[in-house]
Amino acid sequence: MTQLVRLKEIGMNDFDAFKLIAKWSNDSEIRPYFTPRFSKAPYEDIKPHELMLSLMSNPCKHSYLICVDGFAVGEASIDLCFQNCMNKEEQTAWIGVVIGESEYRGKGLGREVMSEIETECRTLGANAIELGVFSYNERARHLYETMGYKRIGTIEKFVYNFNRWHDDIRMLKAL
Helix, strand or coil, X not given: CEEEEEHHHHCCCCHHHHHHHHHHHXXXXXXXXXXXXXCCCCCCCCCHHHHHHHHHHCCCEEEEEEEECCEEEEEEEEECXXXXXXXXXXXXXXXXXXXXXXXXXXXXXXXXXXXXXHHHHHHCCCCEEEEEEECCCHHHHHHHHHCCCEEEEEEEEEEEECCEEEEEEEEEEEC
């Protein structure tokens, strides 16, 4: 069974959750697929306490562990006040999803999690979801398209990975 467990429900004192998210955030195999790199400089390590402070300082952001049968395998976030959305309509949620544990990737979990996120966004009062996907992340782009997300714009040469600049494709789905 897959479920989203809100970090505030785990408790802000549960530093282990933030250690796990930091581990995934620093994983060189998957980091280029969800963390923008705006220069040719190497990524800086993300520390668990930075993640915790970031969540605590943004009352509009909701962070979750993705759990399968009680085991944390990834993280998801919903930001109801994200400043850089292309869609300027109020009540647009910005989302992010990371399947951190490699053995859970490519098995349909992303689709299941996206459905859970959409339900949670509705519960939080969102009318639409916007997301960004780097142009080289074809698997994720295909998933979003099959789930009804439509391209609303492109930010050219947004991220530097794999020895060149790539676009950020913005997608939107009305709820």
